Amino acid sequence: MKNNWTFFAFLSLFLLGTHPALADTQHYEGVSITVLQRESVAPQFGYGSFLVSIVNLDNAPHLIVMKTPDHSYGNREDHLRAVTRRFRVEPKASVQSEILYPALPVNGGDVAIQIDGRLQKTPIHLNIATNHTGTGTARVRLSRDLKSSQKGVLESALERHDDGTSGGSYGGYGYSSTRSGLEMSLLVAPPVAEWSHAWLSYTGYARVVVTERDLKTMPAGVSTALRAYVLAGGQLTVVCKSQWPTPQGWPMTDPEAAPAKEPQDDVATQSLGLGAVQWIDRTTLASAEEAWADTWIDHVADSAKSHLSPMSAENANRTFPVIEGQHTPVRGLLGMMVLFALLIGPVNIAVLSYLKKRMWLLWTVPLGSALFSGAVIAYALISEGITPSARTASITLLDQTTREAVTQTLRGYYAPLTPGDGLHFNFDTWVAPQVEVDGSGYGDNGRGRTLDLTHDQHLQQGWLAARVPAHFELRTVESRRERLDFERLDDGSLAVVNGLGVDIESLHVSDHKSHRYEHLALAAGERAVLRTMPEDRGFILSNKNRKVILKQTSNDVFKVNPFGFDIDDIDTQAPMTFVAELSNTPFVQDGLSGIGDHRVDAIVIGRWQEDK
Numbered sequence: 001m002k003n004n005w006t007f008f009a010f011l012s013l014f015l016l017g018t019h020p021a022l023a024d025t026q027h028y029e030g031v032s033i034t035v036l037q038r039e040s041v042a043p044q045f046g047y048g049s050f051l052v053s054i055v056n057l058d059n060a061p062h063l064i065v066m067k068t069p070d071h072s073y074g075n076r077e078d079h080l081r082a083v084t085r086r087f088r089v090e091p092k093a094s095v096q097s098e099i100l101y102p103a104l105p106v107n108g109g110d111v112a113i114q115i116d117g118r119l120q121k122t123p124i125h126l127n128i129a130t131n132h133t134g135t136g137t138a139r140v141r142l143s144r145d146l147k148s149s150q151k152g153v154l155e156s157a158l159e160r161h162d163d164g165t166s167g168g169s170y171g172g173y174g175y176s177s178t179r180s181g182l183e184m185s186l187l188v189a190p191p192v193a194e195w196s197h198a199w200l201s202y203t204g205y206a207r208v209v210v211t212e213r214d215l216k217t218m219p220a221g222v223s224t225a226l227r228a229y230v231l232a233g234g235q236l237t238v239v240c241k242s243q244w245p246t247p248q249g250w251p252m253t254d255p256e257a258a259p260a261k262e263p264q265d266d267v268a269t270q271s272l273g274l275g276a277v278q279w280i281d282r283t284t285l286a287s288a289e290e291a292w293a294d295t296w297i298d299h300v301a302d303s304a305k306s307h308l309s310p311m312s313a314e315n316a317n318r319t320f321p322v323i324e325g326q327h328t329p330v331r332g333l334l335g336m337m338v339l340f341a342l343l344i345g346p347v348n349i350a351v352l353s354y355l356k357k358r359m360w361l362l363w364t365v366p367l368g369s370a371l372f373s374g375a376v377i378a379y380a381l382i383s384e385g386i387t388p389s390a391r392t393a394s395i396t397l398l399d400q401t402t403r404e405a406v407t408q409t410l411r412g413y414y415a416p417l418t419p420g421d422g423l424h425f426n427f428d429t430w431v432a433p434q435v436e437v438d439g440s441g442y443g444d445n446g447r448g449r450t451l452d453l454t455h456d457q458h459l460q461q462g463w464l465a466a467r468v469p470a471h472f473e474l475r476t477v478e479s480r481r482e483r484l485d486f487e488r489l490d491d492g493s494l495a496v497v498n499g500l501g502v503d504i505e506s507l508h509v510s511d512h513k514s515h516r517y518e519h520l521a522l523a524a525g526e527r528a529v530l531r532t533m534p535e536d537r538g539f540i541l542s543n544k545n546r547k548v549i550l551k552q553t554s555n556d557v558f559k560v561n562p563f564g565f566d567i568d569d570i571d572t573q574a575p576m577t578f579v580a581e582l583s584n585t586p587f588v589q590d591g592l593s594g595i596g597d598h599r600v601d602a603i604v605i606g607r608w609q610e611d612k
Contacts, residue, residue: 023035023036023037024124024125024126025124026113026120026122026123026124028113028115028120028122029115030056030057030058030062031054031055031056031057031058031062031064031089031115032054032055032057033052033053033054033055033064033066033113033124034052034053035050035051035052035111035124035125035126036050036051036052036053037050037126037127037128039139039187041137041139041185041187042103042106042128043103043137043139043203043204043205044103044136044137044204044308045103045203045204045304045307045308045432046102046103046200046202046203046204046205046307046430046432047100047101047102047103047200047201047203047204047430048100048101048103048128048201048204049098049099049100049101049196049198049200049201050098050099050126050128051096051097051098051099052066052085052095052096052097052098052099053094053095053096054087054089054094054095054096055089055094056089056090056091056092056093056094057092058091058092059091059092060091061088061089061090061091062088062089062115062116063086063087063088063115063116063117064086064087064088064089064113064114064115065084065085065086065087065113065114066084066085066086066087066099066111066112066113066114067082067083067084067111067112067114068082068083068099068101068109068110068111068112068126068128069082069106069107069108069109069110069111069126069128070108070109070110070111070112070123071108071110072106072107072108072448073107073108077105077446078104078105078433078435078446078447078449078462079104079105079106079107079446079448079449080101080102080104080105080106080448080449080451081448081449081450081461081462082448082450082451083099083101083450083451083452083453084450084451084452084453084454085097085099085452085453085454086452086454098196098198098201099453100198100200100201100427100453101128101451102431102432102433102451103204104433104449106128109125109126109127109128110123110124110125110126111123111124111125111126136181136182136183136304136305136308137182137183137184137185137304138180138182138183138184138185138206138300138301138303138304139184139185139187139204139205139206139304140154140184140185140186140187140205140206140207140208140209140300141187141189141202141205141207141208141209142154142186142187142188142189142209143188143189143192143209143210143211143214143239144188144189144190144191144192145192145210145211145213145214146209146211146239147282147286149286149287150239150282150285150286151186151188153285153286153287153288153293154186154293154296154297155186156290156293157290157293157294157296157297158184158186158297160179160290160294160297161178161179161180161184161294161297161298161301162178162179162184163178164177164178164179164180179294179298179301180297180298180301180302180305182301182304182305182308184297184300184301184304192210192214192217192218192222193217193218193219193222195218195219195222195225196222196225197219197221197222197224197225198225198427199224199225199226199227199228199229199232199477200427200430201225202225202226202229202234203229203232203234203430205234206235206300206301206303206304206307207234207235207236207237207300207303208226208229208234208235208236208237209236209237209239210226210236210237210238210239211238211239211240211282212238212239212240212241212245212282215238215245215246215247218247223247223250226247227247227250227272228428228477229275230272230273230275230276230277231272231273231274231275231404231406231477232273232274232275232406232430232475232476232477233273233274233275233306233307233408233475234275235275235276235278235299235300235303236275236276236277236278237277237278237279237280238277238278238279238280239280239281239282239285240279240280240281240282241281241282241283244268244279245279246277266280266281266284267279267280267281267284273397273404273406273477274397274406274408274475307432310432310433310434310435310436310473311434311436311471312434312435312436313434313435313436313469313470313471316412316434316469316471317412317469317471320391320393320410320412320471321391321412321469322389322390322391322412322413322414322469323389323414323469332379333376333379336372336375336376336379340368340372343368344364344365344368344369344372348361348364348365348368349361352364386416386417387416387594387595387596387597388413388414388415388416388419388592388594388595388596389413389414389415389595389596389597389598390411390412390413390414390590390592390595390597390598390599391411391412391598391599391600392409392410392411392412392585392588392598392599392600392601392602393409393410393600393601393602394407394408394409394410394474394585394587394588394600394601394602394603395407395408395409395602395603395604395605396585396587396602396603396604396605397605397606398480398482398483398587398604398605398606398607399606399607400483400484400606400607400608400609401607401608401609403479403480403481403483404477404478404479404480405476405477405478405479405480405482405587406475406476406477407474407475407476407585407587407588408473408474408475409473409474409475409476409585409588410434410471410472410473410474411471411472411473411474411588411591412469412470412471412472413464413469413470413471413472413591413592414467414469414470415464415465415466415467415592416466416467417466418464418465418466419464419592419593419594421593422458422459422460422461422463422464423458423459423463423464423591423592424456424457424458424459424589424591424592425456425457425459425474425589425591426456426457426589427456427457428476428477428478429457429474429475429476429589430474430475430476431457431459431472431474432472432473432474432475433449433463433470433471433472434471434472434473447462447465448461448462449461449462449463450462464592472591474588476587476588476589478587480587482499482500482501482586482587483499483500483606483608484496484497484498484499484500484507484578484580484606484608485497485499486509486608486610488610488611489529493529493530493532494509494511494517494529494530495527495528495529495530496509496519496522496527496528496530497525497526497527498522498523498524498525498526498527498528499525500524500580500582500586500604501524501586502524502582502583502584502585502586503521503522503523503524503582503583503584504519504521504522504523504580504581504582504583505520505521505581505582505583506518506519506520506521506580506581507519507520507522507530507578507579507580507581508533508573508578508579508580509530509577509578509608510573510574510575510576510577510578511575511576511610512575512576512610513575514575515532516532516533516535516573517530517531517532517533518530518531518533519531576607576608576609576610577605577606577607577608578604578605578606578608579603579604579605579606580603580604580606581602581603582600582602582603582604583600583602584600584602585600585602585604587602587604
């Protein structure tokens, strides 16, 4: 039996990768569990992750529940109180999985284990405690395949960055003397064959650096995950030699704009979704001048800063209110309190004195208090109802040539009663609560939040409280079948069928000759012939406030996007693109069931292909 335990322990470490300093294995009755933490520097935006391997040596199945941290020591600011995941492991079988967690402060460590409902005495060692110092941290994931000379250039640039004296505190109470005001870490990754297949696990990095050999040898799941990471706003650097290569299976967003490497070229960049791919010639990196390397480090810091600046809850509600004119009904409540005080005090005493029943004060006062409390609750329910409300502003980049949809969303919720089931999002959605965290551990409205990852991202407790607006930034990357089907008619005009599944309020289209067309009010599934637009007239969004809302929502990442649509110059539209204003959006989950009033401002910026 001892030999079996040893064999399965080594098997678990082999399946997860051999990093014994960060791995811990515990043997329970009939079950062996290994937890591997790949990196010692926790993320401050996006998601972090750790790996688990469970081996069942018994002849019966086991239900395993893992929770981290084992004990949360509390925090007066917003923090992650618990992440749980349930596994069913069949007899004589093993399970390997990756557990993701959002980059909120974590106060505690270790993983508590339940086996078939019984809490085990010995937890598994794990430290995912995040140190939100207020200065901010930018992590860079470096390929293990980089040459020592190439890594040396970046490490030297990082040392000069850390020795800078022009930096200051970044968005918090702390202080950093680095050039950018951020702390920065270059983290050498394990071999690319061991990299994650979940794109959310890369969102905690300001940049990922790979080599041309990595692109050729990485598993398809890793390649797909890196593409989704870039589409969602990530930055990928490829160190290469002869040509500008792309990972296997990657169609570029704009094939005609894909850079072609010339002999004299040493760096090239192309936008992809919300992010970008950068190519660097390997000899250029190995012999790069200090100024070039310093600029590269500064760009990494800028990328991190764009994610390290969420809105505070107060600012989010002020700039993006879920319920317009929301206020506490002070006059109504004050009137009820004055009326209660008069009735339960002087009036009650006078009546009972007249009836010579003053002993009844012992039950009339408690009864009156209970009735008043019920009246206050009823007043609140009548004035606000019990149905939650939501507000959504989203921009979707829909590439019909690759069937990829990238959506950035600002979502606000307001619930008169705390939802019992919390919020639900799938694993294709990056969920970022709009709260400011400075790492001090102090605050007035901070809440501990729990997350269950068994079936989806189930945001259970602490994410949405009664009568307190909550805001989230969502980024979704999915393969979608929704599309607009265009048809060139015999007379040269252009027809379209709305296959987006929701009504279109306005549609503006540009064809391969930059001829522009428009149509208003196109219902889902409806076909229409588009009207030609005069060349000297730009289009106007039907909702005059939508441009302002969406620009604010986009956090400037849409200033120039790969489809050639500039939100600052709304008349600019590239060939073979369309811009559709929607009455709703099929590209973002509601997250909460039973939403009543839901205001939506949505735009789809799409690329289409005309049949030859």
